[in-house]
Structures are given as C-alpha cells and as structure tokens.
Amino acid sequence: MSKKTLVIGGGIAGITAAQKIAQNGGEVILIEKEAELGGNFAKLAFTFPVLGDAKALVAKEIDAVKSAAGVEILTYTTLQSCQGSAGDFTVELKSASGTRSENVAAIIVAAGFHYMEPTAYTEYSYGRSKNVVTSLEFEKMAAENRLPQGKARVVFVHCVGSRDKAKGYRYCSKICCSYSAKHAIMMKKANPQSLNYVFYIDIRALGKGYEEFIRSAMEEYNVRYIRGRVAKVIENEGKLIVRAEDSLIGNPVEVEADLVVLASAMEPPEGSRELAQVLGIATDEYGFFQETEANVRPVNSSKPGIFLAGSCTQPMEIAASVAMGGLAASEALTLIK
Amino acid sequence: MRLRIVEDGVRTTVEQAIHKSLTACLQCSKCGGGCAHTEEFDLTPRQVVESLLDCQDDKVLNSRTIWLCGKNCTGCQAVCPVGLPLNEINAVLREEALARGIEPKYQQPSLVYHKFEHCAKHRGEGEASESIFRGEA
Ligand SMILES: Cc1cc2nc3c(=O)[nH]c(=O)nc-3n(C[C@H](O)[C@H](O)[C@H](O)COP(=O)(O)OP(=O)(O)OC[C@H]3O[C@@H](n4cnc5c(N)ncnc54)[C@H](O)[C@@H]3O)c2cc1C
Ligand code: SF4
Numbered sequence: 203m204s205k206k207t208l209v210i211g212g213g214i215a216g217i218t219a220a221q222k223i224a225q226n227g228g229e230v231i232l233i234e235k236e237a238e239l240g241g242n243f244a245k246l247a248f249t250f251p252v253l254g255d256a257k258a259l260v261a262k263e264i265d266a267v268k269s270a271a272g273v274e275i276l277t278y279t280t281l282q283s284c285q286g287s288a289g290d291f292t293v294e295l296k297s298a299s300g301t302r303s304e305n306v307a308a309i310i311v312a313a314g315f316h317y318m319e320p321t322a323y324t325e326y327s328y329g330r331s332k333n334v335v336t337s338l339e340f341e342k343m344a345a346e347n348r349l350p351q352g353k354a355r356v357v358f359v360h361c362v363g364s365r366d367k368a369k370g371y372r373y374c375s376k377i378c379c380s381y382s383a384k385h386a387i388m389m390k391k392a393n394p395q396s397l398n399y400v401f402y403i404d405i406r407a408l409g410k411g412y413e414e415f416i417r418s419a420m421e422e423y424n425v426r427y428i429r430g431r432v433a434k435v436i437e438n439e440g441k442l443i444v445r446a447e448d449s450l451i452g453n454p455v456e457v458e459a460d461l462v463v464l465a466s467a468m469e470p471p472e473g474s475r476e477l478a479q480v481l482g483i484a485t486d487e488y489g490f491f492q493e494t495e496a497n498v499r500p501v502n503s504s505k506p507g508i509f510l511a512g513s514c515t516q517p518m519e520i521a522a523s524v525a526m527g528g529l530a531a532s533e534a535l536t537l538i539k
Numbered sequence: 540m541r542l543r544i545v546e547d548g549v550r551t552t553v554e555q556a557i558h559k560s561l562t563a564c565l566q567c568s569k570c571g572g573g574c575a576h577t578e579e580f581d582l583t584p585r586q587v588v589e590s591l592l593d594c595q596d597d598k599v600l601n602s603r604t605i606w607l608c609g610k611n612c613t614g615c616q617a618v619c620p621v622g623l624p625l626n627e628i629n630a631v632l633r634e635e636a637l638a639r640g641i642e643p644k645y646q647q648p649s650l651v652y653h654k655f656e657h658c659a660k661h662r663g664e665g666e667a668s669e670s671i672f673r674g675e676a
C-alpha cells in the first residue's frame with residue numbers, strides 16, 4: 203500500500219503541510235492548479251502585524267518545499283476523481299500532459315480562498331471608477347510602486363461583502379481590519395504626505411500584537427478611524443466623495459478622496475463544492491470545507507483520511523494557515539506509519 | 540440627560556408591521572450615511588432604531604426625523620446589510636404619533652413627506668427627490 207500523501211493547493215497551508223510530512227520521512231504529491239506555488243500570500247507586498255517582506259517570506263518557503271526530499275510538485279494540476287478510503291485512496295490527477303493515477307494513504311485539502319469581486323456594490327462605484335480598488339489590488343499597487351503621490355487622501359472601507367446578509371456573506375472575514383490598518387500604515391510610509399482614513403463598524407483584530415498594531419496606525423501614523431459603514435462613493439470630476447455617518451456623533455460626514463480601498467470578503471475557493479463532491483466531503487453553508495468538530499478536530503473533514511488546512515475552511519491569516527498545515531501533516535503521518 | 544432603558548414600547552408595533560425584529564440591525568450606520576434628508580433629521584435612522592430597541596418612545600415619536608423620512612424612499616433599505624425598511628418603520632411611527640395626538644414636525648409644509656401626503660400636484664417632484672439616492676447609487 204502507498205505511503206504517499208496528496209496535498210491539494212500550493213498556498214502557504216499546502217506548502218507547510220508538504221514540508222512537515224517530508225521532514226518526517228513521508229512522501230508527498232503537491233498539486234497546484236496555477237503555474238506557481240505561493241497562492242494569495244505571493245500576491246501580498248507586506249504582512250501584518252509586523253511589516254514583513256511578503257515576497258521574501260513566501261519565496262523562502264517555496265524554495266524549502268521545492269528542495270525537500272520526497273516532495274513531488276505538479277503545477278497546472280487538479281484532482282479528477284478519488285476512490286477508496288483512509289490509507290488506500292486511488293486518485294486521478296489531471297495536468298496539461300494528461301491524466302495519471304496514483305495511490306495515496308491520505309489527502310490534505312488546502313485549496314485556499316477566493317477574493318470577492320465587489321461588483322454588487324454599485325454604491326461604492328466599484329468597476330466604474332478606476333480609483334476605487336480592492337485591498338488585494340492595493341497590495342499589487344504597493345508592490346509595483348503605484349500608490350498615490352503627493353498630498354493624496356486615501357479612504358479604506360471595512361466590511362465590503364462581509365457582515366452583509368443582503369449582498370454578501372453573513373460572516374466576518376476576520377483579518378480585513380488588520381490588513382486595512384497595514385495598508386494605511388504602508389500608505390503613510392510610502393508617502394508621508396498622504397492622509398489616511400479608515401471607516402469601520404467595529405475593529406476586530408485578535409492576535410498577538412494586533413491591537414498594538416491598530417493603535418500604532420492611529421497614534422504613530424495618524425490614520426483617522428471613523429466609526430460608520432460607508433454608505434456611498436461618488437465620482438465627481440476625478441475626485442471621489444465618500445459619504446458615511448460618524449456614528450459616534452450621529453452626524454453625516456463626507457471626505458474627498460483620491461483613492462478608495464475596499465476590504466472585500468474572503469470567500470470559498472472557486473469550485474469548492476465540486477472538489478468536495480469529488481472527494482466525498484462536506485462543505486458549510488457558504489462552500490468552505492467543513493470540519494467534523496471545530497474545537498479539537500479542526501483539520502478533520504467529514505471523511506476519515508481526508509484533512510483540511512488553511513483558508514479553505516474559513517477566512518484566516520497566514521499564521522493560522524501554517525498552524526493548520528502542520529496539524530494536517532501530523533494527522534496524515536498517522537496513516538503512513 | 541440619562542435615559543431609562545425599558546422593555547415595553549412601540550417597538551413591538553413596529554416589528555409586527557415590518558415582519559422583522561429590530562435586533563437584526565448590525566449597528567453599522569450605513570443607512571444615515573447616504574440618506575438625502577439626513578441633514579434635516581434630528582435623529583439619524585440608526586438612532587431611531589437604537590431608541591426603539593430601548594423603547595424610548597417619547598424621544599422617537601417627538602422627533603422630526605419620522606416626519607422627514609421619505610414615504611416611498613427605499614434608499615437606505617437598498618444598501619442596508621440586513622435590508623431593514625426605515626421608510627416603513629417611520630411610517631408606522633407617524634401613525635402612532637398621530638394616534639397619540641403628536642403634531643407633525645417639519646420646518647416647511649412643502650417638504651417631501653408633506654408633498655406626498657397632501658398634494659397630488661407635487662407627487663412627481665417628491666418622487667424625483669426620493670430617487671436622488673437611487674440615482675447616485
Ligand atoms: C488583501 C489581503 C491582505 C492580506 N494580508 C495578510 C497579512 O498581512 N498577513 C496575514 O497573515 N495574512 C494576510 N492575508 C491572508 C493570507 O493571504 C492568507 O492567510 C493565506 O494566503 C492563506 O493561505 P492558504 O494556503 O490557505 O490559501 P491560498 O493562499 O489561497 O492558497 C491556495 C492555493 O490552492 C490553489 N488551489 C485552489 N483550488 C485548487 C484545486 N482545486 N486544485 C489545485 N490547486 C488549487 C490555489 O491556486 C492557491 O495557490 C491577506 C489577504 C488579503 C486578501
Ligand atoms: S475583519 Fe473587520 S473589516 Fe473584515 S469583515 Fe470583520 S469586522 Fe469587517
């Protein structure tokens with residue numbers, strides 16, 4: 203019987219799982235549907251809560267998994283079918299060169315998240331104004347040195363698509379409060395003349411150093427936090443007018459901005475329900491992969507032998523994805539002994 | 540002034556009329572941020588909901604807001620993350636105020652609500668001003 207583990211998804215969760223299995227003498231087939239490993243981490247410029255160089259951090263992990271003995275990496279590859287049970291799965295992998303069949307003992311699903319295109323938010327002029335972008339686009343702008351110059355005003359909008367039963371998802375995307383603070387700090391560092399505003403409902407930044415990070419945005423980088431969900435963004439002669447209510451004083455307010463950044467929702471990866479069907483595992487009401495028990499079995503899917511890691515289970519930060527990758531690896535290792 | 544929080548009030552009537560619980564409100568204040576009439580309000584739409592939740596009936600029924608909120612306006616409902624119909628809520632409150640003998644409060648008798656209610660000729664105008672919100676959205 204095989205002693206291999208199949209890891210689906212080459213983001214930081216899948217990379218970590220593959221590394222840990224290899225370090226413990228196991229064999230891994232890591233499949234990634236895109237051309238490169240790294241997933242969404244590779245699209246970031248910096249990380250919170252300490253501004254780390256995202257590209258360098260992820261490159262180091264990609265190099266480590268590529269040079270690990272016992273890890274075979276297949277890019278442009280997806281899972282076609284899956285039969286069998288824990289310890290003895292037969293999987294069919296499809297890549298550009300054709301399909302191939304493999305026998306594996308365990309499977310780790312690390313398919314990550316998809317970033318919502320907030321096209322439903324016409325009130326924010328998204329898609330209509332080139333100066334209204336998503337936070338993921340902001341990361342790209344930062345990495346390519348395309349942030350606004352001079353005395354520019356930049357407005358960061360929380361909870362776009364999250365905490366919105368009507369047009370998005372009921373859940374909170376967990377980390378956008380933190381990465382919006384990161385973006386405001388990045389903006390101020392890249393352009394000290396810039397004036398930065400964050401509109402929030404409440405600030406959710408839970409983790410070691412996160413509260414201090416948010417406070418530093420306000421106190422050291424002079425980011426103005428206004429409590430109220432933005433109601434609309436209007437484009438007027440090249441300028442953007444952002445309207446909201448400052449709910450702490452109960453008054454409508456207006457800010458003229460050069461750039462508006464929408465913290466959109468982290469949603470389940472594309473095709474998650476189809477992938478779940480191929481594997482025979484459960485998803486939740488949104489399409490994230492469902493764990494059997496959230497407290498003590500966070501990486502166990504509804505089927506023995508198939509484990510879950512990272513943001514394909516819920517919105518989460520890099521550190522949590524790494525932790526889940528490690529735990530999923532140790533669960534997989536129990537099946538190859 | 541310190542408000543005394545109680546549990547019985549016009550809230551129940553409102554919730555029955557709109558077939559929704561006001562507890563659905565996320566306290567986000569998006570409603571007030573885009574309303575075309577908000578500058579004339581004394582309570583923001585969110586403050587109306589908040590005051591209703593704690594049954595501050597006198598405060599809400601004596602406010603100007605309930606009279607200025609557009610009768611057929613769905614501006615804030617369309618963007619509210621839980622779709623609370625502020626226009627319906629305020630309509631119920633106007634009825635309740637009238638039933639209690641509270642005089643309508645609007646500065647000029649030609650404001651939107653008045654146009655809608657009392658003058659067929661101005662109805663089109665009133666509707667046009669209501670649609671500013673939607674037009675820009
Ligand atoms: C704007 C923004 C800023 C952020 N900033 C930070 C930050 O500062 N700090 C932080 O800790 N986190 C941050 N994050 C979150 C961070 O991006 C995630 O925590 C991390 O990317 C999750 O890793 P993952 O491996 O679970 O998923 P992903 O990075 O999404 O990787 C999943 C991989 O799986 C592949 N895949 C998907 N489906 C399949 C399939 N069917 N078959 C094969 N391969 C598949 C994908 O192509 C992808 O490569 C940010 C996120 C956003 C949107
Ligand atoms: S993390 Fe913050 S910005 Fe993101 S959905 Fe939750 S509360 Fe809103």
Ligand code: SF4
Nearest residue numbers: 564565567568570619
């Ligand atoms: S927009 Fe809706 S959820 Fe938000 S404060 Fe107003 S009524 Fe409540």
Ligand code: SF4
Nearest residue numbers: 574608609612614615
């Ligand atoms: S219904 Fe219209 S007028 Fe009334 S609070 Fe909402 S946006 Fe303002």
